[in-house]
Amino acid sequence: MKHDVPPDSIPPRGHEAKRASIMDAAGEVFCRESFAGANIDMIAAEAGVSRQTIYNHHGDKEKLFVAIVRDLTERCNAGIFATISTFPDQPKDLEADLIAFAVRMTRNCICNRDGKFLRKLIQTEGERYPELFAEWREQGPGRTWPAIAARFARLAHAGFLDIEDPDVAARQFQALANAELQTTFMLGGTPTDDEVLQSATHGVRTFLRAFAKRQPAADAQKHSALAGA
Amino acid sequence: MKHDVPPDSIPPRGHEAKRASIMDAAGEVFCRESFAGANIDMIAAEAGVSRQTIYNHHGDKEKLFVAIVRDLTERCNAGIFATISTFPDQPKDLEADLIAFAVRMTRNCICNRDGKFLRKLIQTEGERYPELFAEWREQGPGRTWPAIAARFARLAHAGFLDIEDPDVAARQFQALANAELQTTFMLGGTPTDDEVLQSATHGVRTFLRAFAKRQPAADAQKHSALAGA
DNA sequence: GACGAATTAGACAAGAGTGTCTAAATTTAT
DNA sequence: ATAAATTTAGACACTCTTGTCTAATTCGTC
Numbered sequence: 001m002k003h004d005v006p007p008d009s010i011p012p013r014g015h016e017a018k019r020a021s022i023m024d025a026a027g028e029v030f031c032r033e034s035f036a037g038a039n040i041d042m043i044a045a046e047a048g049v050s051r052q053t054i055y056n057h058h059g060d061k062e063k064l065f066v067a068i069v070r071d072l073t074e075r076c077n078a079g080i081f082a083t084i085s086t087f088p089d090q091p092k093d094l095e096a097d098l099i100a101f102a103v104r105m106t107r108n109c110i111c112n113r114d115g116k117f118l119r120k121l122i123q124t125e126g127e128r129y130p131e132l133f134a135e136w137r138e139q140g141p142g143r144t145w146p147a148i149a150a151r152f153a154r155l156a157h158a159g160f161l162d163i164e165d166p167d168v169a170a171r172q173f174q175a176l177a178n179a180e181l182q183t184t185f186m187l188g189g190t191p192t193d194d195e196v197l198q199s200a201t202h203g204v205r206t207f208l209r210a211f212a213k214r215q216p217a218a219d220a221q222k223h224s225a226l227a228g229a
Numbered sequence: 230m231k232h233d234v235p236p237d238s239i240p241p242r243g244h245e246a247k248r249a250s251i252m253d254a255a256g257e258v259f260c261r262e263s264f265a266g267a268n269i270d271m272i273a274a275e276a277g278v279s280r281q282t283i284y285n286h287h288g289d290k291e292k293l294f295v296a297i298v299r300d301l302t303e304r305c306n307a308g309i310f311a312t313i314s315t316f317p318d319q320p321k322d323l324e325a326d327l328i329a330f331a332v333r334m335t336r337n338c339i340c341n342r343d344g345k346f347l348r349k350l351i352q353t354e355g356e357r358y359p360e361l362f363a364e365w366r367e368q369g370p371g372r373t374w375p376a377i378a379a380r381f382a383r384l385a386h387a388g389f390l391d392i393e394d395p396d397v398a399a400r401q402f403q404a405l406a407n408a409e410l411q412t413t414f415m416l417g418g419t420p421t422d423d424e425v426l427q428s429a430t431h432g433v434r435t436f437l438r439a440f441a442k443r444q445p446a447a448d449a450q451k452h453s454a455l456a457g458a
Numbered sequence: 459g460a461c462g463a464a465t466t467a468g469a470c471a472a473g474a475g476t477g478t479c480t481a482a483a484t485t486t487a488t
Numbered sequence: 489a490t491a492a493a494t495t496t497a498g499a500c501a502c503t504c505t506t507g508t509c510t511a512a513t514t515c516g517t518c
Contacts, residue, residue, distance in 0.1 A: 015486095015494075034353060037265030039475055050496045055477065119415070123352045124263060126416040133416055141412045168431050171408045179404035180397070183370045186348070187355040187362055202397050203404075209439035244464070244516095268505060279466045284507065 021047045022054055027068050031117045034124050035065055065125075066132060072118040073136050080109045080144045087151040094160055095208055102177035102200035110178070111190050120188060145170060161211045169211065176203030250276045251283055256297050260346045263353050264294055294354075295361060301347040302365050309338045309373045316380040323389055324437055331406035331429035339407070340419050349417060374399060390440045398440060405432030 025047035029038045040061060044051040058064040083104050088097035109115050118136075126133045145167065152173065153166035163169045180199035184191045191199075254276035258267045269290060273280040287293040312333050317326035338344050347365075355362045374396065381402065382395035392398045409428035413420045420428075 018495085032356070034263045034265055036263055040477085041475080051476095052478090052497085053495060056494080060477070061475095120352070122415055123349070123417070127261070137412065137416075165431075168409070171411070172405055172432065172435050175404040175408035175411070176401055179400045182400070182404070183366065186351055187366075188352070202394075203401065206401050206439045210435045211438070247465085269507085270505080280506095281467085281508090282465060285464080289507070290505095 018047075018049055018053060019057055022049060022057060022064075023068060023071055025049075026054075026064055027072065027117050030065060030068060031120050035061075035128075066129075069118070069121055069129075069132055069136065072114050072121070073139055075114045076109065076118050077140060077144065079112070079114065080105075081147065083108050084144070084147050084151065087148075089151065089154060089158070091155075091160065094212070095204060098173075098204045098207070099197075099200050102173070102204055103196055105174070106178060106181070106196050106200065107193075110185075111196070116188065116190070119185075148174070159213060162213045163211055173203075173207055176207050179203055247276075247278055247282060248286055251278060251286060251293075252297060252300055254278075255283075255293055256301065256346050259294060259297060260349050264290075264357075295358075298347070298350055298358075298361055298365065301343050301350070302368055304343045305338065305347050306369060306373065308341070308343065309334075310376065312337050313373070313376050313380065316377075318380065318383060318387070320384075320389065323441070324433060327402075327436070328426075328429050328433045331402070331433055332425055334403070335407060335410070335425050335429065336422075339414075340425070345417065345419070348414075377403070388442060391442050392440055402432075402436055405436050408432055 022043070026038075026043045029043045029046055032038075033042070038061075040051055040054055043064075044054055047054070054064065058067060083101075086104060087101055088094075091097040110119070122133070122136060126136075149166040149170040152161065152163060152169050155161050156163040156166065156169075161169075177200045178185070180202065181191050181195065184195070251272070255267075255272045258272045258275055261267075262271070267290075269280050269283055272293075273283055276283070283293065287296060312330075315333060316330055317323075320326040339348075351362070351365060378395040378399040381390065381392060381398050384390050385392040385395065385398075390398075406429045407414070409431065410420050410424065413424070
C-alpha cells in the first residue's frame, strides 16, 4: 500500500535532485551561450546527467528554456518581495535605512545568480518569446513596482518624504541607487560590495536632497516621525 | 591614366554600396538572432547580396561580427558627442533646456537604430569577446562620461547648479532621465516620444530639486548666471 | 564594344546539433 | 530479494551551417 507517502509527496527523491541539477545547469548554459548557442550536451555535462534524461524531463530544448525562465521569474519575485518586506517603514535614520535597503535590493535581487540570469535571458531572448515576455512583465515589474511604490507612499504619508507621485519616486529611487553600476551590469559583470555601497549612498543622498521633507528647524528627520503620526 | 580619381578615393563605388548594405543587414540580423543564432544566408538575403560576397568582404562570420561592433561603437560615439555639444552651457530656462537635452540624448543616442543595436550586442555577446568589450568600454563610456561630467561641472561653476561631484551628477542625471524607460529597454522595445518626454521631465525635475542652486530670492535661475560670471 | 574586377548561383565537404531509439545498468521502493 | 521506474551510453537519421570552389554573369570603366 502506498498510503504512507510523506504529506508533501513529490513522487521520487533522486528524481527531483536530477531535475534541480538540470535546471541549474541549463540556466547557467543558456545564460552564458544564449539559446541558440547552448547545446544539450553542454547542459547534460554540466548537470552531470545523460542527454536522454534531459529529454525525459523536459521534452525538448525550447520547453526546457521556457521552464528555466518561469522558474527564474518565480524565484526572483520571491526574493524581491522578501526584500521589499524589509523596507524601512519607521526609519530611525532615514538616510542610513534607505541606503541599507538599496544595498539589499541591489545585492539580493539584481546581483545574485537568479537576478543576473533572468536579466540576461530577458535581454537576449525577450523579443523572440513574446508570450513569455508578457508573462514576465506582468508577474515581475507589474507586481513589484506597485509594491515598492506603496512603501514610498506610506513613508511620505508618515511625513518622512515630500513626494507627489510614488510610482515615479520608486523608479527614480531604484535608478539613482544603481546609477553608477550601469556599465558593469551592461556587460554581465558583478560590482564589488564597495561599488554597490558607493552607488547606493550617492543615489540615496540625491534622492533625499530632492524628496526629504524640509523643516524650518535644523535636525529634521527625527521629529518628522512625530509629525506624521 | 588613373590620376583623376576623386580626392577621397575609396576604390570602387558599387563595391562600397554592397559593403554598407552588408553591414546594415548584419547588424540587424546579429542583433535579432544573436551571434550563434544568426546565419550568413540570412544576412546575405537581407542585404540583397550573395553569400560569397560576404565572405569576399569580411573573411568569416566572426570577423564580420567584430567589424559590426567596431562600426556601431564609432557611429554611436559620434552621435553621443554631437549631442553632448548641444548641452545647454548658458541656459535661458534651466529646467526646459535640461529636459530638451535629456530627450535628445535618449532619442538620438539610446533609442536610435545604432544605439539599440550596440546595446543589445554588448549585452548579449559582451562576455564572450573580452577584448572587444575592453575596446568599447574605453572608446565609449570611458570617453563620453567625462565629457558629460565636464559640462555639468561648467554649469555648476557658472552658478546654475550646486554639485559636489560632477561625475556622479552626470550618471545620476542620465539614470533619472531614463528611470521610467528601463523595462522597455530591457526587452529591446522603443518608447514613444511621449514616454521619453515624460521620463525626462520627471527625471530633470527631481535632478533640479536635488541640485538646483537655492536662492534666498524667488526667480532663481535667471540671476544665478550673473553670480557665476 | 571590350576589358578586368566584382558578383553570383550552385554544388560541395565537413562538422555540429537535435531528437529518437535501444538495450544494459542503476536506483528506489516494496 | 525483487519488481518497477529511471537513468545511461551509444548509435542513429536528419537537418542546418560554415566556408570553399567553380564557372557563368554582371558591372564599371575606358
